[in-house]
Amino acid sequence: xxxRCQNEFFRRTQLTHFHMYSLPTGVKFxxxxxLSSNNVLIHDSDIAVLVDTGYWTxxxxxxxxxxxxIGEQNLTAIYNTHLHSDHCGGNAHLQTCYxxxxxxxxxxxxxxxxxxxxxxxxxxxxxxxxxRFSKTGLLNAGDTFKAANLIWQVHSAPxxxxxxxxxxxxxxxxxxxxxxxxxxxxxxxxxxxxxISAFDEVESTIQVIESxxxxxxxxxxxxxxxxxxxxxxxxxxxxxxxxxxxDQHATYAAKVLLKFKLLExxxxxxxxxxxxxxxxTYLKLLHTNYSNGVSLEPWLHELCMxxxxxxACTIDDGFIHNLN
Numbered sequence: 057x058x059x060r061c062q063n064e065f066f067r068r069t070q071l072t073h074f075h076m077y078s079l080p081t082g083v084k085f086x087x088x089x090x091l092s093s094n095n096v097l098i099h100d101s102d103i104a105v106l107v108d109t110g111y112w113t114x115x116x117x118x119x120x121x122x123x124x125x126i127g128e129q130n131l132t133a134i135y136n137t138h139l140h141s142d143h144c145g146g147n148a149h150l151q152t153c154y155x156x157x158x159x160x161x162x163x164x165x166x167x168x169x170x171x172x173x174x175x176x177x178x179x180x181x182x183x184x185x186x187x188r189f190s191k192t193g194l195l196n197a198g199d200t201f202k203a204a205n206l207i208w209q210v211h212s213a214p215x216x217x218x219x220x221x222x223x224x225x226x227x228x229x230x231x232x233x234x235x236x237x238x239x240x241x242x243x244x245x246x247x248x249x250x251x252i253s254a255f256d257e258v259e260s261t262i263q264v265i266e267s268x269x270x271x272x273x274x275x276x277x278x279x280x281x282x283x284x285x286x287x288x289x290x291x292x293x294x295x296x297x298x299x300x301x302x303d304q305h306a307t308y309a310a311k312v313l314l315k316f317k318l319l320e321x322x323x324x325x326x327x328x329x330x331x332x333x334x335x336x337t338y339l340k341l342l343h344t345n346y347s348n349g350v351s352l353e354p355w356l357h358e359l360c361m362x363x364x365x366x367x368a369c370t371i372d373d374g375f376i377h378n379l380n
Contacts, residue, residue, distance in 0.1 A: 080228055082204030085274050086121045088114065091319040093143040093276045096232050097125055098203040103132045105203045107223060107232050108276065109146030112187050113320060118146040119153050133158040135195055137213075137234035138220035139165050140246075141179055142316070143276065147189035160195040164219025178246065182313060183336035184320075195221055211268070215258030216243040222265065229271030231284075236261050237273060239281040241294045244309045248302070249338050251345070255299050262291055306346035310359050313339055315368055318378040326376045330356050 079085060084097040092110030095118060099105065104126050110118045122131060131154040136144045139161060151157055161169060168176040169191050179186045197212035206225050213222040213236040223232040235243030247254035266288055273287065274280050281287060298305040314333060318324075324332075333339050333356045340352070347355045360376060363369045370377045 079230070079272075080204065080206065083206070083230070084125050085280060086118075087279060088277075089319070090277055091142065091316065092118070092145070093140075093234070094274065094278075095121065096274055097122060098206070098208070099126055099129070100204050101129075103203050104129055105133045105135060105201070106131060106150070107135045108137055108143040108234065109134060109150055111142045111320070112145035112149070112185060115146040115149035119150060122150075130154055131157050133160060135201075135223070136161045137222065137232070137276065138162060138217040139169070139177055140217060140235075141182065141184040141186040143234065144189065145186050148187035151189055158192045159189065160193040161191050162219040162221050163194045163196055166191060166194060178338075181337035183317060183332060183339075197221060211264055213261045213264065215245055215254055215261045218247055218254065218257065222261075224268050224270065226268075229269065231265065231268060231270035231273045233265065233270075233273050234276040237265055237284075237287060237291055238275045238278050239273075239287050240278075240290055242291050243276070244312050245298070245305065246309075248298075248305060249309055249341055251341075255295060258295050259292075262288055262295070303346050306342045307359070307362075310339055310342045311363055311368075314356075314359055315363060315378075318363075318369055318376065322378045324376055326357075326360070326371060326374055329360070329376050 082098060082100050086095040086097070088094050088110055092114040093108045095110060096107040097104065098107070106122060109115070131150060134147055134150060134157055136147070136159070147159060151159065165177060172188050174180040177186070195210055197210055199210040201208055206227060208223050208225050210221050210223055213220045213234065216235040220234055220236060222234060222236050224230070242258065245254050245258055270284050272280060272282055273284055313336065317332065330353060334352060339356070343352050343355050360369070360371060364371050367379060369379050
């Protein structure tokens, strides 16, 4: 059953890749589920670059997708747009598969990768896991690289993560946006969870993207999209909602953390799931600042019920099950 499910995942990923959109030769987009970030493979006969590597539980699948495109060719480099676990969780496995692969990360957390500081890298506060990997270089704003006979430029994109970057090819107007812009919004603004104002940074990143005038966006989650002006308008509307009602962002962030864990484990007793949530630093921070006096367990239970109401899970007979 497990092998059949993995084969079905691989088949659906390939169908998405081949039929939904057109990309230049050598640029391949792998749309993943929401547990893993999407991957962009940019390659020719001399170089193969992978932008983001997904979550660690899908690392074998990530490698299979790479092999489906480049065969026995070596992966030259991994470029991480940022270091959230769903974007770099496959790094360690791919470094084992390709011992000479270069791994470039944004500079902000470089020292913490070297020391493997699980707190600063947010793996402990989110209740998520990321196998330890090493870096070999930095992905700085303003850097350019050539792959698939195309020039790509790195741009700073703080907000969702203070050290995040996006990658742009001006010739075809292709933006690899990570979690800075989705078709219907953007990723959780993680600094806000820690009480660090970052909504202004989200707006500055939207302005950068707007100035680039991309024609096609390859997001970190969800399908590729055009109609970028409309997506930007939706992102600004969502940002304004969060500015006006920070509690809406807090609820959104808490649900994302809970849903991410459900995507990973698929099924748990509700009591065990709530016990896990009770130990997650970011959930406790959100509870402290936005629960309006409701104690932690009832607050978490209410969030789970809200996820069930939205169709993200089911709760029955003392178990919580992931849906979708």
